[in-house]
Amino acid sequence: MARGPDAAETRFDGRMIAVTVERWGDARREIVERADSVAIAAVIDDAIVLVRQFREAARRELLELPAGTVDDGEEPLAAAQRELAEETGLRGGRWTPWPTVFTTPGFCRERVHLFLAEDLEEGEASPTDGEAIELVQIPLDDVPDRVGEIEDAKTLAGLLLLLRRR
Amino acid sequence: MARGPDAAETRFDGRMIAVTVERWGDARREIVERADSVAIAAVIDDAIVLVRQFREAARRELLELPAGTVDDGEEPLAAAQRELAEETGLRGGRWTPWPTVFTTPGFCRERVHLFLAEDLEEGEASPTDGEAIELVQIPLDDVPDRVGEIEDAKTLAGLLLLLRRR
Numbered sequence: 001m002a003r004g005p006d007a008a009e010t011r012f013d014g015r016m017i018a019v020t021v022e023r024w025g026d027a028r029r030e031i032v033e034r035a036d037s038v039a040i041a042a043v044i045d046d047a048i049v050l051v052r053q054f055r056e057a058a059r060r061e062l063l064e065l066p067a068g069t070v071d072d073g074e075e076p077l078a079a080a081q082r083e084l085a086e087e088t089g090l091r092g093g094r095w096t097p098w099p100t101v102f103t104t105p106g107f108c109r110e111r112v113h114l115f116l117a118e119d120l121e122e123g124e125a126s127p128t129d130g131e132a133i134e135l136v137q138i139p140l141d142d143v144p145d146r147v148g149e150i151e152d153a154k155t156l157a158g159l160l161l162l163l164r165r166r
Numbered sequence: 167m168a169r170g171p172d173a174a175e176t177r178f179d180g181r182m183i184a185v186t187v188e189r190w191g192d193a194r195r196e197i198v199e200r201a202d203s204v205a206i207a208a209v210i211d212d213a214i215v216l217v218r219q220f221r222e223a224a225r226r227e228l229l230e231l232p233a234g235t236v237d238d239g240e241e242p243l244a245a246a247q248r249e250l251a252e253e254t255g256l257r258g259g260r261w262t263p264w265p266t267v268f269t270t271p272g273f274c275r276e277r278v279h280l281f282l283a284e285d286l287e288e289g290e291a292s293p294t295d296g297e298a299i300e301l302v303q304i305p306l307d308d309v310p311d312r313v314g315e316i317e318d319a320k321t322l323a324g325l326l327l328l329l330r331r332r
Contacts, residue, residue: 002225014185017273055271056188057268104203106223108223112270148265152271153267160323
């Protein structure tokens, strides 16, 4: 059953995240508030399409599933289709909902909604934040050998889910 | 190559997390600082041992791999062995490092170090934070049918990694 805190105080209120200090009985919890996100295992021509981009929090480039934030009031599927089109130009196709999971439930309310997208059509990408995004196609046959270089949890889960479908 | 921010200002400095607003060229990033964590796929008697506990950030109970925070100066393997013993009483055994992944690299510096632990010995648990932790053993044969109920990213990745070993 869902429960809520006995008291909560916002201690940081930023553009993308907020921090609330909550009281749960005798316990004090520092909680990061953050909109949900989406991530897509996009398959085209027997390959999965990943994005390589610099991640400030990681201090380096990471190879990840295309992903993004769910806008206020937006359905996760619509957000996933929008983000995939923006980052890769891929659109249309057949979409399957995959698990929705908390990214780091010890202190953060964010969940990531995973999706599988197949039979996509190619189009023009339109990245929004001015960041350089490199598209990387990995043939499905090569995925087992490439899993070890993944440094992002949602991408690891997505590639492993993909391998289970084969 | 690793890079760093041009400027950074701490805006929240808590016990478990901190928030830094960083400037990277023209970009402004809100970054959560957080110690790394560990999570363990612990196999005993052809079953994996999970923990069910209330997670304030999720507002409900989650079923997860045993996990915890790496202490300052501690090696991830030592932290994993300590956390597993505390939460489940399991110790000894044969340990295999699994991938280390960022939990949510869009805004958070935390990585989780995954481990496989086998041939463990049973002992007394000693949970530290007064929280009720229920141990749940899932036979390896049942894991494929139980993956769909997992709501935590590291646990999803861990169960899928385990299934690949069979």
